[in-house]
Amino acid sequence: MRQARTTGVAPAVxxxxxxxxxxxxxxxxxxxxxxxxxxxxxxRSPNATPAWVIEQTxxxxxxxxxxxxxxxxxxxxxxx
Numbered sequence: 001m002r003q004a005r006t007t008g009v010a011p012a013v014x015x016x017x018x019x020x021x022x023x024x025x026x027x028x029x030x031x032x033x034x035x036x037x038x039x040x041x042x043x044r045s046p047n048a049t050p051a052w053v054i055e056q057t058x059x060x061x062x063x064x065x066x067x068x069x070x071x072x073x074x075x076x077x078x079x080x
Contacts, residue, residue: 053075057071057075060074
């Protein structure tokens with residue numbers, strides 16, 4: 001089980017010890033700006049599905065009312 005503790009600065013806030021180092025390092029590297037909220041989405045996604053595949057899949061689903069299995073079969077047939 002993880003051990004939680006409260007800080008003297010904000011006694012109502014409970015933090016996990018593993019998080020302390022992350023916040024200290026952000027403060028050291030970026031100053032106060034490092035403590036601001038950051039997006040959880042990745043900066044880049046090299047393995048993302050190509051846009052044309054998404055568009056084609058949506059087209060098949062909407063226009064032809066194809067099931068997920070039919071879409072999968074068609075993507076396999078065209079070599080994906």
